[in-house]
Amino acid sequence: MDSLDRGRRAAGLGLAALAIAGGLTACSGSSGGDGGAASAGAGQAAGGGTYTIWDPYPQFDDSSDWVKLLTQCGTQAGVTVKRTGYDTTDLTNKALLAAQQGNSPDVLIVDNPVVSTLAEAGVLTSTDETKIDTSAVSPNLLAAGQLGGKTYGIPIGANTLALYYNKEVLKKAGVDADGIKDWASLTAALEKVKAAGKKGITFSAIGTEEGSFQFLPWFWGSGANLTKLDSPQGVAALSLWTDWVKKGYAPTSVINNTQTTSWQEFATGDFAFGENGTWQLANAKKTGFDYGIIPIPGKDGGTAPAPTGGEFVTIPVQKDAARYVATQKLVTCLASTGNSLTTDTTLSYIAPTEEVQTKQVEQNAELKVWVEAVKAAKGRTSDNLGTKYPKISEPMWKAMQAALSGSQPPQEALTAAQATAASAVQ
Amino acid sequence: MRATRRTWWRTGLGVVFTAFMLFPVYWMINVSFTRDQDMRKSPPYWFPVHGTLEGYRAVLEQQGPYLATSLVVGLGTVALTLVIAAPAAYSLAKLRPRGGGVLSFVLLIAQMIPGVIMAMGFYAIYLSTGVLNTVPGLIVADSTLAVPFAVLIFTAFMSGIPEELMQAARVDGAGAVRTFWSVVLPVSRNSVITVSLFAFLWAWSDFVFASTLDQGGGRQPITLGIYHYIGNNNQQWNAIMATAVVASIPATVLLVIAQRYVAAGVTAGAVKD
Amino acid sequence: MPVVVYLLAFYVYPLYRNVDLSLRNYTVRSFVQGDAPFTGFANYAKVFADATFGPALWHTIVFTVVSLAFQFSIGLALAVFFSRNFRLSTTLRALFLVPWLLPLIVSSSTWSWMLNSESGVVNAVLAALGIDPVNWLTSPDWSLWSVTIANIWIGIPFNLVVLYSGLQAIPSHIHEAAALDGASGWQRFWRVTFPLLRPVSAITLLLGLVYTLKVFDIIWIMTKGGPSDASTTLATWSYRLGFGNLLPSFGPGAAVGNLLIVIALVFGLVYIRAQRRQGAAA
Structure with a gap:
């Protein structure tokens, strides 16, 4: 694990160097996605560090709206985002293996029935610990991420x-x-x-x-x-x-x-x-x-x-609890009303909150039947x-x-x- | 020439066999051109009647760098495999060291370890040595697919080299290393090519190691490029098949060239006899 | 010897891990936290008692024996066929290797595509010949045969290449001598070529055995071992236990994997024994 920390430190140094080199030109950190990791990192290195995100959407590459959103949320949280897309059936094992080796990503997006398995394994933090606000999320959707009275993530969207x-x-x-x-x-x-x-x-x-x-x-x-x-x-x-x-x-x-x-x-x-x-x-x-x-x-x-189908945004346990601060900002950004609408439109999902669901139906009346279906849906791991x-x-x-x-x-x-x-x- | 006329039927038969063998490959090509709504048409179209280039458009835009990485990984694996396996097999076959039997035995067992388990073991080692998500790391991992095979094959072939040949070299005053380099290797050219072919092909088509050890990497092989078309709920089959088609073209060319070389080697040897 | 170092570094650790996994009672939690209690052979006992064990073992035997027999005989026949130079022979021989270039996920998917009972091309051909459609992948009576056919197809290039190289290594003057003695083509093959090819044949079969025992991707992609375990082999079972479920059971999965290693070990011993006897005879 020593070498891991060394790796992170090295990455931090690299970013600092970048920041010095590019600091004068890249002032605006909110330039959005197209600047990519380098400019975001350069603008915000002070807060810094690289935060890793794993998701089950390998079909999206760096030019997709989804990855742009991640980069943008990283910029807002003052960090550089390094994102990797995994095949969804592979992701559970990858997450367990990484956790075993102390190499968990900062943010992990997984299929909802997996959340309780990972929580049981002690891989995930609860939303109390990391102060993620889940109050707006429909209870029937959130239930899939709950175990023993605690909630271990926030749904990014739902399908059924x-x-x-x-x-x-x-x-x-x-x-x-x-x-x-x-x-x-x-x-x-x-x-x-x-x-x-x-x-x-x-x-x-x-x-x-x-x-x-x-x-x-x-x-x-x-x-x-x-x-x-x-x-x-x-x-x-x-x-x-x-x-x-x-x-x-x-x-x-x-x-x-x-x-x-x-x-x-x-x-x-x-x-x-x-x-x-x-x-x-x-x-x-x-x-x-x-x-x-x-x-x-x-x-x-x-x-x-x-x-209910669809994924949860979760925060895996880290050795360094200080990382949760920026991670919390990242996750909150992803789950915010505006971004949730974009994400769920990209994924062709139904949003987890009533507010966004209403907006989705306003934009596309066809979704009404799906919104109803999601409301009647039930988590597999609930009960x-x-x-x-x-x-x-x-x-x-x-x-x-x-x-x-x-x-x-x-x-x-x-x-x-x-x-x-x-x-x-x- | 009489000889060529007599072999025409062989060519014909060979073409028929090859066509039969490659039918699944043809089917893959057919699917790669098929529109989504025709993919499960019953009965299926034998040719891409309403063909689409959608799959190829996606592949050509996105897969170039992946192909290059695969090529590097494949050639790297071949080199590493030969460097490790050829001398080992030579000493096993000709120098007969103590414990040689045990070693071939271990090599055999080594191949039985499921790839997933190997990959999990490597993950831990790679993470602590910092070669996770790097091309050299992947080359080393892929070589483990080929090395046991290579040692066993080389040993089988090298033990067939006539003892007189070696003795002649020894009489000329060559040491073990010289004998290996200037007698054994040239004579075993065929097995070298065979081993190289397999090492290359295994590295080229490896999926398990790549997905465990290089998925976070900046440079990924073509087998991971396929992930572009495998979503969490949906798979784009025409693009997946198109990737496979595109990926097999450079490798096929390489194969044809390598095979010609094998043939040339054989005839050259025959003339010398 | 560098190869010893290489072996120690890259094989011993994974092997050790697999043995260790199989001797402990792992849950997902203890897998991550690393404090699984040592339970000796409990996982093995569990595996042996499982209702899947008997059928999986039987399917493994059938799958392996049938695959090997066909891969080897077809491969050898083709190697002999291609050993005479004729027009296009090198190109055609190279084309035979194309199946190897394809990632297994693609070739196996293509097979399941072709064998699909509704829209597969194989059933379309059968229909054209007036034969009733066969539920290749969805009938418990057929699924094992379907995956075996696909596996034979994938294994032919390997056998062809190795045996072909073996044939090339046989000096041509031996053939000529036999021909002068008046031996027919068939006799020459059985009396001269085949015995000379024995070392290469043995290693090809042994390697084929090892690879076939291990095959899981082809079966997993085509049938997931189903329906109702009708095409489950020990290898697919091991994978399913360890990785194919939302809740992995690493211990029993590793135990099944180790059983496979033991089976290969037995055959390896037989091979080495035979080789030693041959060495002593020569």
Whole structure:
């Protein structure tokens, strides 16, 4: 760890030198993103140092709005920002490994169900310690980042699932999308679509967390609870999916579909419905057909609670507690109303605060259905499940795969899953 | 010439085999030109009917520096691997030191360690020595993929070198080092090229080490360039495939050249006989 | 010997780490804080008792044996085919290596693309031939075969290159002598070429075995080991335990990894033994 500090010091020296060299010309630190790290550092070296940020958005490079915003927030906090984008499935392990070696980033942006795992590992600081204000955030979204009465981060934005539908296909099949209120009417619609020679519905039932994410609206929508996977309601939800595949309303490829693959299937224009997320809105416009969006129905009507997706901004534990001051400024800047609007527009997410949500709907009326869906959504790790959630989720997706591939009937698959989950949670 | 006419059927058959083998590569190219909405069309288009250059536009704009880094890493790995493995294999095969068997055994086990575990080990070492996120660090890590293989392959080939040849050198008064340099190495040219090829290819296509040890780095290899197209919720498959296509072009050219050299070496040797 | 230093520096530490991980009861918390209690072989006991163990071991054997058999025989056949110089032979041989240039994430994804039951080109061909579509990746009966096919494809270039170099190393006058003795092409291959190729064949098979046991990315990308563990091998299982979940269980993951190392070790011993016997005979 010695060498690490030395490294930081060296970086600090380098910046100081830069500041001296460029100090006269680069006076305005608020010049924004395009100046890049050098000018920001030069202008503000006094407060200084380099602050690292890790995020799961590798698709954004240095010229993107997202990175510009990070640089700008760094400038405002008086520090230089060094940002790295990681693949989201990789980020948890990277964060754990870095924490083990005492090399955690100053700001870590992670998928919400991971927050409780990292908090449990002692990697994250709570918002009390670092004085992050989370009062404006909707409680149902914040819940995913809470463990044992403490909050370990602030959501950067939220997304959730709904049903995209292809207007043309439904019209041909004689189905009215507004008439779909519960599972029975949805299945009836799928039957009509199939009879009209088109394909019913596509979703992602892959054997990873992604599959559980897609299954939960149906699971919760039947009134089932994660603490008992093999309840009659849980079995009903899995039977619904299994029957769809059996009857050919959904393709067998769903077993291996990621959400992207499932979207590509929907985008061919052959499918009536596709279960997918807020983030596909931008792509939906590119498909070349008319689409609509309805919330996922509950078993006997109403809107099913979908799981919340989206990331949390967290502050990992640092040896040097003095760093939290600047980090707090950085995070507050990212979560501020104006910046939140920009970020969530870039990511195609719904903002975590009511104030910004209202603004989003004002700008784009299409988002209304999503804002409603996010309000009804529920964190996967909430209900005080925390780190128990992953231990339940894995047997659940395995049961899903077993039932959909026909190797076990739903009841049997879920009974086995419940036994595994129960012994793992203990 | 009669000989060439007789081998035409071989060429034909070879082309058929190659076409069959490369069909997945063709499919990758096909996908790289495909629009998002046609990607899962059933049945699929055999050719990019509604082709798009969207993927390539993105790649050509963004991937140049990544390619250059990959090239440096690949060549660096080849050099390092040869420097470490060739002398080691020579002494294993010809000098037969004590514990040589144990060493080949350890080399074998070394290859069994899962890449992820290796990468995690390196992460700790690299962090404390300050080579995390650097190109030399990545070269050293990538060489661990190739060195055990190289030593074993060299040993297998070098033990086939006739003892008389070595003895002749020794009679001429050459020491172990001279014998290695002026007799063993030239004779094992084929295995040197084989090893270099693999070292290069492994380094070129390595993903695990790069993503663990160089993701925060300023200069990253092409395998990490793919991350531009893998978002947290969405993947841009045409661009991912386009990256792979673009990345394989310079490497393929290199391969064809290297292979010609192998062939030339063989014929040259035959003439000498 | 520099290679000893190299080995110590770069392999021993990761290996030590893996053994250490497998002997302690790691939670995410103790992984980060570094105070996991030593539990001896508890992780191994847990792994052996797991319902996944039996099928995973069986799949590993099937996957490895079938892959090796096909990779080696196809590779050898191609090496012999290419060992005669003919027009374009060098270029075609180089093209055979192109699959190696592709990052596994790309080649494996391409395979899963082609084998997709709805929109895959393989099922399109079958349909054109009047054969019912096969659920390559989503049926428990097929998924192991699908990943094996993809793995064979990826392994052919390796076998081709090494065996080809091995063939080139056989002096041509031996062939000529055999031909003068009136041996047919086939006889020459079995009686002369094949025995001379044995050392190279042995090392190729051994390395192939080691690499195949270790394969996880291909399977992980194509099927995630599913459906219902139908294509889970020890390597993918180890990865899933250690990294494939929101909540990693490092201990059991490392234990499975070490089991694989032990399996390779056994084969390594067999190889060294055989080699020594041969050395003694010669």
